Amino acid sequence: MSATLVYTHAACLNHLPGPGHPESPERLQTVLRTLRDPEFAALEWRDAPLGTVEQVELVHVREFVDEVAEISPRQGYVPLDGGDTVMSPGSWEAVMRCVGAACAGVDAVLNGDARNVFCATRPCGHHAEPGRAMGFCIFNQAAIAAAYAYEVHKLERIAVVDFDVHHGNGTQAAFYDRPALFYASSHQSPLYPGTGAVSETGVSHNIVNVPLPPGCDSTLFRARIAAEMLPAIRDFSPELIVISAGFDAHELDPLAGLRLTNEDFFWVTEKLMNIADETCQGRVVSILEGGYSMEGLAGGTRAHMRALLGMAN
Numbered sequence: 001m002s003a004t005l006v007y008t009h010a011a012c013l014n015h016l017p018g019p020g021h022p023e024s025p026e027r028l029q030t031v032l033r034t035l036r037d038p039e040f041a042a043l044e045w046r047d048a049p050l051g052t053v054e055q056v057e058l059v060h061v062r063e064f065v066d067e068v069a070e071i072s073p074r075q076g077y078v079p080l081d082g083g084d085t086v087m088s089p090g091s092w093e094a095v096m097r098c099v100g101a102a103c104a105g106v107d108a109v110l111n112g113d114a115r116n117v118f119c120a121t122r123p124c125g126h127h128a129e130p131g132r133a134m135g136f137c138i139f140n141q142a143a144i145a146a147a148y149a150y151e152v153h154k155l156e157r158i159a160v161v162d163f164d165v166h167h168g169n170g171t172q173a174a175f176y177d178r179p180a181l182f183y184a185s186s187h188q189s190p191l192y193p194g195t196g197a198v199s200e201t202g203v204s205h206n207i208v209n210v211p212l213p214p215g216c217d218s219t220l221f222r223a224r225i226a227a228e229m230l231p232a233i234r235d236f237s238p239e240l241i242v243i244s245a246g247f248d249a250h251e252l253d254p255l256a257g258l259r260l261t262n263e264d265f266f267w268v269t270e271k272l273m274n275i276a277d278e279t280c281q282g283r284v285v286s287i288l289e290g291g292y293s294m295e296g297l298a299g300g301t302r303a304h305m306r307a308l309l310g311m312a313n
């Protein structure tokens with residue numbers, strides 16, 4: 001099966017963190033506009049199903065899940081993590097569509113219905129820890145996808161690879177003591193949330209952090225990824241690769257200071273697909289994380305999707 005599926009849902013536009021918040025519905029509209037271009041006519045579109053509480057609880061503790069469900073407002077806004085992470089009346093369905101898309105994406109690649117999958121969903125998830133929402137993220141759909149592949153599909157080795165400019169502290173926290181789950185992250189350091197040192201290695205070297213200095217350009221990024229991240233993923237020999245695909249390391253992004261170009265997102269995606277081809281029949285589930293320059297988000301998404309489809313850069 002050679003198809004690339006895109007999972008999305010209109011409900012993901014109804015998570016409204018408030019005026020001026022960088023994690024805006026406009027972000028997803030930008031991604032969807034990019035993917036609806038005629039150059040991507042080969043994409044097969046699917047409505048994201050609703051995730052289940054059981055799926056969420058593969059990563060998150062029950063008390064936290066109950067708290068999020070109970071706090072979900074009928075009107076107005078409720079803060080979950082200071083002012084950074086906010087729930088509006090549409091947020092519960094939005095995050096459950098994020099979770100449902102991620103798990104349906106795992107089903108699709110493992111059942112042979114697709115070669116790879118992109119989840120065009122929001123809000124992002126990688127800062128959400130097992131017991132708390134954080135950094136625009138409520139539930140951690142990439143970590144849930146990996147845990148779902150482990151628990152439901154009985155895979156023994158699942159890798160989440162995260163090139164968002166921020167460290168995915170939530171994914172790291174969820175995986176730290178679980179040798180079957182591998183997390184590799186490149187991220188700017190110093191930067192929010194402050195975790196992601198090389199010394200944070202997990203219980204069995206199942207965590208690989210590649211902190212990058214502010215101003216890091218294509219040349220340094222590619223050298224560090226090639227030396228420190230790709231060999232570790234290859235050694236782990238994943239049966240599925242989940243990508244936390246954030247595009248805020250783009251040179252145009254207003255929230256960070258790396259200098260990646262569209263071509264770098266193509267490059268890193270292609271490298272990850274090569275490993276997936278070697279270790280797991282190309283099975284990749286990519287999930288949208290951050291990206292706050294609309295131009296950078298569109299350019300990065302386009303490059304990432306061209307790679308997922310096997311098109312030339």
Ligand SMILES: [Zn+2]
Binds near residue numbers: 164248291
């Ligand atoms: Zn980010």
